[in-house]
Structure formats: C-alpha cells, structure tokens
Amino acid sequence: MSGVSFRLNGRNVISASPAVTRLSNVLRDEFRATGTKSGCDAGDCGACTVQIDGELACACLVPVAEAEGRSVVTVEGLASNTSTGQALQDSFLAQGAAQCGICTPGMLVAAAYLLDHETAPSRARIADALSGVLCRCTGYSKIVDAIVGVASAPCNVATPKAGKAVGARIARLDGHPKVSGREAYGADAIPPDALFVRAIRSPYHRAGFSFGDLDAFMAANPSIIRVLTAADIPGRNIFGVIPPFADQPVFATGETRFRGEAVAAIVGERSVIPDFDEGSFPIVWTERPAVLTPEQAEDPSAALIHENRPGNILVRGRVIRGDTDTAIAAAAAMVEGEFSTGFVEHAYIEPEAGWARRVKDRIEVTVSTQSPYLDRDDVAAILGIEPDAVRIIPSGCGGGFGSKLDLSVQPFVALAAWLLGRPAAMVYTRPESIASTTKRHPARMRSRMAADADGRLLAMEFDGTFNTGAYASWGPTVANRVPVHASGPYVVPNYRAESRAVLTNCVPAGAFRGFGVPQTVIAQEQMLDMLALKLGLDPLDFRIANALTDTTPTVTGQVMGDGVGIRTCFEALVSHWQRARREAVAFNQGQGRKRRGAGVAGMFYGCGNTSLPNPSTIRIGLKPDGRIALHQGAVDIGQGSNTVIAQIAADALGLPLACFDLVAPDTDLTPDCGKTSASRQTFVTGKAAELAGRALRRAMLRLGNAGDDAKLDIADGRLIVIEDAVVRALILERQTRDAHGYVLCAEESFDPPTAPLDADGQGIPYAVYGYGAHLAEVEVDLDLGTVKVLKITAAHDVGRAINPVLVEGQIEGGVAQGIGMALMEEFTPGRGENLHDYLIPTIGDVPPIESILIECASAVGPFGAKGIGEQALIPTAPAILNAIHHATGARITRTPATPDRVRAAITAMERP
Amino acid sequence: MSFAQPRSLEEAVSLLSGGAATLLAGGTDLYPAHVGKPLPRHVVSLGRVTELRGISRQGAGFRLGGATTWSEIAAASLPPAFDALRQAAREVGSIQIQNRGTIAGNLCNASPAADGVPPLLALDAAVELASANGTRQLPLSEFITGYRRTARQPDEILSAVIVPPSAGRSAFVKLGARRYLVISIVMAAACVEMAPDGSIGSVRVAIGAASPVAQRLPQLERELAGLAAGIRPSSRVATRHVESLRPIDDVRAEAWYRRDAAIHVLGAALDRAAGFESS
Secondary structure, eight states, X not given: OOOEEEEETTEEEEEOSOTTSBHHHIIIIISOOTTSOOXXXXXXXXXXXXXXXXXXXXXXXXXXXXXXXXXXXXXXXXXXXXXSHHHHHHHHHHHTOOSSOSSHHHHHHHHHHHHHHOSSOOHHHHHHHHTTSOOSSXXXXXXXXXXXXXXXXXXOOOOOOTTOOTTOOOOOTTOHHHHHTOOOBTTTSOOTTOEEEEEXXXXXXXXXXXXXXXXXXXXXXXXXXXXXXXXXXXXXXXXXXXXXGOOBOSSOOSEESSTTOEEEEEEEOTTTSTTOOGGGSOEEEEEOOOOOSHHHHHSTTSOOSSTTSGGGEEEEEEEEESOHHHHHHTOSEEEEEEEEOOBBOOOOSSOOEEEEEEETTEEEEEEOOSOHHHHHHHHHHHHTSOGGGEEEEEOBOSOOTTGGGSOSSHHHHHHHHHHHSSOEXXXXXXXXXXXXXXXXXXXXXXXXXXXXXXXXXXXXXXXXXXXXXXXXXXXXXXXXXXXXXXXXXXXXXXXEEEEEEEEOSSOOXXXXXXXXXXXXXXXXXXHHHHHHHHHTOOHXXXXXXXXXXXXXXXXXXXXXXXXXXXXXXXXXXXXXXXXXXXXXXXXXXXXXXXXXXXXXXXXXXXXXXXXXXXXXXXXXXXXXXXXXXXXXXXXXXXXXXXXXXXXXXXXXHTSOGGXXXXXXXXXXXXXXXXXXXXXXXXXXXXXXXXXXXXXXXXXXXXXXXXXXXXXXXXXTTEEEEEETTXXXXXXXXXXXXXXXXXXXXXXXXXXXXXXXXXXXXXXXXXSOEEEEEEEEEEEEEXXXXXXXXXXXEEEEXXXXXXXXXXXXXXXXXXXXXXXXXXXXXXXBTTBOOSTTTSOOOOTTTOOOEEEEEEOOOOTTSGGGOOOOXXXXXXXXXXXXXXXXXXXXXXXXXXXXXXXXXHHHHHHHHHXX | OEEXXXXXXXXXXXXXXXXXXXXXXXXXXXXXXXXXXXXXXXXXXXXXXXXXXXXXXXXXXXXXXXXXXXXXXXXSOOOGGGHHHHHHHTTSSOHHHHHHOBHHHHHHHTXXXXXTHHHHHHTTOEEEEEEXXXXXXXXXXXXXXXXXXXXXXXXXXXXXXXXXXXXXEEEEEEEOSXXXXXXXXXXXXXXXXXXXXXXXXEEEEEEESSSSSOEEOHHHHHHHTTOXXXXXXXXXXXXXXXXXXXXXXXXXXXXXXXXXXXXXXXXXXXXXXXXXXXX
16 A cells, blocks of 8 residues: 555545556546546557646556656646636537547547647647647547637627527537546446456457366456456357457357457456456467468368358359450559558447446446447347346547447356346457457458440459458458449449458458458459559549439449439549649659649448348437427447437427537347447438428427427427417426326437348348548658648538537548558568557547538438448548659558558659 | 665665566556567666756767657757768657657667667767666667667666767658658768868768667768768768668568668758758
C-alpha cells in the first residue's frame, strides 16, 4: 500500500494501490474517474492523457508514486481546472468532434493544455498539440474545427422545430456524456466486487496442447478461484455470427487453429488477474505445421483446418452475366492486372470489454458490442439456456467498425458469472485484442477489363481469393458481396466475378467497414484507370460515360428505377479534378524530388444484408406525462443512430425532437434492430422509425378524432390536436395505458425488399445502394517513396442527409481509414500486436477533406436516405493509388503502399 | 515488492548494489514492456533524484543529467551543434512521451531506432555511469554494444551524458511511415563545422535504425571534409558509404529500402547542417 496523496481535479486523494501501479489504473479503478481511458497501456494511443502539474502525460506510463504531492487533472475536472475546458467540451459537442467518444477525453485534455498556453493557435499548432492522441472515428477534422471554434466564437445549436428535424445539423443527442467523460464504455462500469477473467491463448499459429496439474495450480494460487475449459461449457462450445456456418469454439479442444485462440480461462480477484503471469499456467504446447496463406492452404498436401471443409475452401461466390470471353476477344482495348492486400486491424481505441452477472436463472451481459441480438443468441446456446434468459445491455462502444459484431469477452464473462454466481468482467489487453479478434480479409485479385474504341465498357473478369483465417466469422458475407460489387458502379454488359474464402491458420478475418469491397476496388478502380489511359481517355470522363443510371442494369440484372447518384457524384468532382490535374502538372515542371498527382475512384455499396432478411423493429410510445419514448435498438457505435433515428421518428410523428426520450439498446427493452453493420441502420432502422412514427401519429390523430392534416402538439401533459382552427386538448394522465405503460404505442418493422440471387448471381441483392466518388491529391517523394495526401474531395450520394454533421463525420472518418489502408496499415499474424508497430493515421496524416453531399433520393429509404458508414471508406485507397500513378507513373499493386513498396515501384520503372 | 524513491544519486546507487532491482526513469519503455504482465517486483525510481536532471556547463562542453526529459532538451538554450538533438527531442513519440521519457532511458533501452543516439554520436558524446564504487565514463559508441545491449552493469546508473565542446551546426532527419508518433525507419544526424572560407571543415554524421546499433560513418566524414563552398554534401553521399550497414527486414520496411533511404536521409541531414535549404 503506497499511501500516495495527490490532488485529483482539485480534491485531495490518497491511493492505497501499490506504488508501481499505473496512474491510469488508479484513477479508473480506485477513484472511479473512468473518463480517463485505457487504450494500449503503452503510450501509443494517448487515450489516458491527463495533466500532471499542468503538463501532459500518458497516465498509463506513470507510477502512481510519481503523483505524490502533484495535481492531476482529468477530463472530469477540465471545466473547473483549465481556462477553456468547458468551452472546449461545448464546442466538441456542437461541432461533432466526438463520434464514439473514446478518444475525446484525451483530446480534450491535450486541447485544454494548448489553449491555456496559446489563445488562437493555427491548425498546424493544433495538430502538433494533439499529435499524441489517436482517433479512429473522426478523421480529426471536426476535432480541429472544434478547437478553432473555441478560439473564434462560441457556438449555439438550435433545437429544430416540429417537422424540421430531418436535414438539421444538430449535435448528437447522446453527446453530453462523451464530452464530460461520463459515458460508460465496456470497462467503465464494472461492479467493484466483480471477478476478473483472463484467457489462456495459443502462442502458436497451430498447436496441440495438454493441461498440467490444474488442481495443484489452483492450490498454489488461492486468489484464482476457477479455471474454465471446454469441459465447463453447459451448452455448445461453438459460436458464429452466421448460424449455418458457426464453427468457432469458446475454448479450443484438441488443437488450436490460430495464434491467439483461447484454450482456457482463469477467474479470480481483480487484484491478481490483469497482471497474471501467463507463464505460470500449467500447459504444454506442441507447435504444429501451419498454413498462413491461401496458396499454402489450397496445396493438396495441406492439412484440413476443418474436416467438413474440403480443400480448405469455406465458401465460393459468383456473379455471371453475358459472355466475357467473346466480348474481350472483340474489344478495342483490354487490360489485365493482379493486386493484393493485407490483413487490416480495426484498431478502435477501446479494446473489447464487458461484464456479466447472473440474476436467478437469467444472465445479463453488459458489453461493448455492435450486435446485441446476435450476442444474445450465441450466449444462450453456449450456456444451454433459452435466448430470452439472456439480456444483452450494450455499453458505450468505443469504436467497432465491424469487429465488435463477433463475440469476444461475452462467452467468457457469461460463463464465469453463470457458474460462480458473482459478477465477472473481462478487459482485453491491446495485444490480446489485436491477436484474437477479426481482421479485414487479405485479398489476392486477378482481373481483366475491356472496352470498345468509344470508351464503352464491354467486359470485366474478376477472380478474388480471400484469406478468411481459421473460422468462418463473416467470410461467407465477404465472398457473396465481392462478386456483386466487383463491377463498381458501372454498366458492364459482360461480367464474370468469382470469389472464394480460404481457411488458414490465421486470426479469423471478418467484417470490417465494407465487407471485402474496399479490397475489390483497389483492383477494379485502378484497372479502370489503366483502361482509360490505354484508350487515351480522361479517367473521370471515362467513369462518367460508363456510370450506372436509374434505368441501366447492375451486374446482377437489377434496375434501380430511382436514386442512382453515381453520375452526379462524378460530375460534382469535375471542376475539382480539372484544377487538381492542372496544378499537379504545373508542380511537376519543377526539378525537385517531389511529384504531385491527382486520382479519382468511384464506388457503390449495397445497404443491408445480401438477399437475406434483416428487419428492424422500432417501438414509439406516448407516455402519460406527454413525453415520447423512442425504443431505439440500433447500437450507436459513434456513427450517430441515436440521433438520426430520433430525427426521422420526430418528423414522421410531427412533434419536436425535444419531446423525445431515448430508450437505449437493451434486448429486454428495445425490439431487435439488427446489427450495426452493412450501412443498414439509417436505411433499415430509419425506415422502421419512419413507419412507427407515422403509425403513432395516426393513432394520436384518431385519439383526437382528427384527420390526417391536423397538427399535433404536446404541452403540459396534454395532447393538443389542431384541425381547421379547432383545438382539442386531451389530458394524457387520464387515458388508459397499455402493457408498456403507454397511452399510445406504435411498433413497426421494416425489412428491405430483396430477392434471392440465382446460380449466376442474378437477382435483387439490395433494395438500395449508396454511391460515392473520391478525388485524392498526393505528393510523392521519388527518392524515399513516401506519400503525403494533400487533399481528399469526397462526393457521396446519401439520398437524404438526415444529419449533415454526422454524414460529414462518417465521410471524414472513412477517408482517414482509407488513407490508413492505402498507405500504412497491415497486420502480420504474430508480429506487431501493438499500436506502435501497427500504425493508423495520426492527426498529421489526414489532410483537409471536402465533403460534397449529393441527395438523389431513393423512394424506399426513410425520407429518401441511404447508408454512408462503409461507402465513405471504399473509394479513398484506390483514389490515392491512382494519384500515385499520376504523380510518378508507378502502379502500386500491393497495399499498403508503404515507402519501401512505392520506392520499389518507382525504381522498377526507372530500370527499363 | 518494493518501490524505492531515493532523493540522491548516492542513495540510488546504494539501492542498486544488490543488483536485483529494476531502474525506472520516465517509464516510457518499462510500462510498454509489461502490458498484461506483472510489473517488476523491485523498482528503484529515479523520479526524485534532482541531481540527475537538467543541463549544465561542464568545462567548455555540457553535461546533461541522465533523467533530463526530451521536453527539457527541446526547450533548452543550447549551441547550434545541439540542434539535431533538440530536433530529435521533438520527434520522440508524442508530447506526452517527451514530457516523461529521459535521455538516459533512451540510451539504456538501446533500441536500434532510439532517436537520441545519432545526434549524440554526432556530438561525440560520452556517458557517465555511477555505482556505489564511483563513476566511470565511456564514449557513447562503446556504451551501446548491440541490439538492446549496453555496457551498463546491473548496479550502475547512467548519471549523465557528457558532450565535449563543439562549434558546428547540426541537423536531424527522421523517416517514418506516418507523421507523428512513429518509430523511425531510418534517421540521421549530422554536425558540420564550416571553415572560414565557406568550405566544410569537419563533419560528424551518424545513421540510426539501419543496423543493430546506430553508427558513425567515418569514411563519409573524411570524404566530406574540405568540400568546397556551394556544393551540397548530399551530392557526395553514395551507396559505398552505407554498404557496411546491416539493416533488418521488419514490419516497418525491408532491409534494402533502409539502405537505399539511408543515403537520402543522410544527405538531407548533411545539407541542412551545412546550411542548405531542403531540396
């Protein structure tokens, strides 16, 4: 016990933790100041940034003993202990600078330090000052705007009037806790008496194992109260996000199939588990030969990773239309190419975390998740209980991007709490998160593309092999989406696209913002440039000429009929494109070693599941006190569904947004809104909210004996119905109530209308697509191969921008992830399981981003809206790669385009 | 478990004489090395040894206390020969890291990518090691003996970095795969003393992250001495100067690229130190 005394946000505290304990842990665990976040425990992410005697420090690198006699200021004390803390918090909220919010405390603390020393810093100074804090959601733009905004003027956000919520630039409704530090993420509200769980994981890509004397281990470690293995699982030791493909065990039996797979877990007191010495666990590993690439896995001599998957093929997908061979033979120009991409890590700043407690014969799991109902069903199967005996309560989610669709801590904490009758918690370390959770699929893609002499696309062929890792996860979804999207948003009369997901001994590849499409466009959009150049056509003109329209069929034979905005997106870039190309050419007249270039890329992306049902259900209730309860089950992982769904519901109902109370996602309280993925929440859940809002409106009008054109209002607990100058007021307290306690209630579902794909992939995979095009301007150092992105101009057809601030936030964040994928991000299993070897863009790597919002409404969506979450990322990387080619003449076929690869491509060109 | 916070160097070295304790300075290497693992059981923290901090004159040169932080170095008023060190100080991790990380910690951790090493090699720096038996000095080039290996004995503390008088001007160039918070792919520091006629008098140049230990390039230094005014030193850096380097392939870059890039990074550092604008 250290007895270290220091001031925490102006209050004297004395710590009882050991002197060497990380200050971040003391703040969080001992003083419950959980606004300070732990993202890496290594000083790499800056989420735990605090001020110590007015200087910035990562609290994870400071022994609590060093705080003795000092003053520590955290986000919770920023308003009263810094001169601009409160103004910064207000500005972050107003400007949309907090998305998931997990980096927000660190950003605020660093920004407050800056503004205490400089009153009107430049954007460059702001970047320097915030450079130690990583953000994975925002692309940093709105964070810088928020700080500039404090220095220039305070901002007020008006609350929209009835009927004016859709389209309003309102601050996110769930934003206050994110800027104050009070938002409770997966690791923030763990009960003090909770046990902790820690998994024992395979150090090898493939290994046999045998446990030693577990009883002796328990006897020697009295603070460890249970060792869990496969034998302890009451239900089935299998889970998976796509039930027919479920193949992943909670605890491996026999052998492990990837490095990082769990074989056992220890459960004990919080004081011992997080720092437990794994080397002391009694287990003997036997490393076995592993296959890490599809080439190795498809070799006939390779061992089968799963006995029921011959050839180690998990699944194949294909879309075929017309006759590509004949079309290519007759074409005026043809290009072919081969491209490949690596594993990409989601690198949300919040590692997986959650806790469970047993309530009689039910289990409650509070967890950072994107998919509460999928979690519920898998946890039920693992525990051998009914799904309604499981309650999933999503905590704040500090970033998901697809990986938090799959189970992580859920089965471990649920099993421990279920068997031991005490709350049980688990918080992944950063290395554990990187080693064991899903990644973006590495792809190897071969393609041919042909056009006639007039520049009309005639044919495309695409063959993609995706490394899906050791378990199915979302591999089937990737394999199905890819052939539908590998055409890009173009009219392609002859088309053959085939994909396959190959099992290997790598970490499972799953969902990551775009389900395989961001990889596909790296091939397809570079091929388009190659073909345009071969034909002597301007790459943007070539795209415009071949873009899909409302009346032309996609490669699955679908004619959308309305809302196809890709041509409008490309046309919105024309003037930017011409300026950028001209400026680059002028710059390159110079003799220096730098070259500039401009590149463009387009995309389309289907919203929702591919030809499979994915309904959302929204319940809206009129409460006796006159408030409106919105049961909104779409998990807000930062993208803004808590706000967007409410905006839609408000205008459908015809009442001001201020009347609404949000009932947050909870499988006991909110109907199933499906998973936060596939760019489906604004579209699918939004439509359900529109339908429910209109239904409740009809019910309220009926209650007031009024027709459809009457106006509604609520004041002083009365429902006021105004029709033809007749005003009726109903005292709501006096009305009868339904089983939910509501005076009136509407519950509506929406499932996008799709149709199955036939054996050639023809059909209606999606009810609506989102469209977009990016223009990248880059500068390449020819000697070093380094690439600096100078500007991204992003035009996106979102149908209707329900909240333009949030749409811009999605675009800016997607662009930042696209830059990472293009230039720096690659994970190699077993290497660099941390955030200093695995690099994501810092504030200095994301250039100015100009968003252009296009609204080609689609009748099927709510107020015409489409998705934007994944669309935003997809075109960035190929636009950058095309810009690198424009700058240097070098074509990058392997991402990321790290300096060594760019330099190699330039050198190869110099040597004829 | 023990956590000692000595107030003097004498007390600190006496606590180390058993040899079983782990030294903690800024913590920026120690904590990252123990993510999800037990922290060391016996720690001697140098945070309160004030005599280990700060920069002072020592004869005609300078003495940098071992626990001097990167932020203190960046903010210090020092002669132009220290420009490379001060520039490196702003490139070590983030501001948060620079506020905590110390110069002695950087040297004792002995990473091939330690940003502090090339600038100090270019300053001909030496290190002072203190133990209960007294102090000894070693040239920095002899102190770091290999990949994460040094000549420090378990009972010794790197108490100071000693920099001899240096009249030149220096520059530091770092190459990484992103703008901030990045481990170097390669980095170089050059210190150039100009002759009165504007030609180059003498040069000291060092390259890091291109071999297990950062190193001076004596052949290049000899060739550049006497280079006439107006000629960019970068024009004289060639493959032969980096052939002795033994870079590795890792997640940051392939070995061939490190050697290739070293030529350009060395050239850029030399040009800046010699007063040329960046090309």
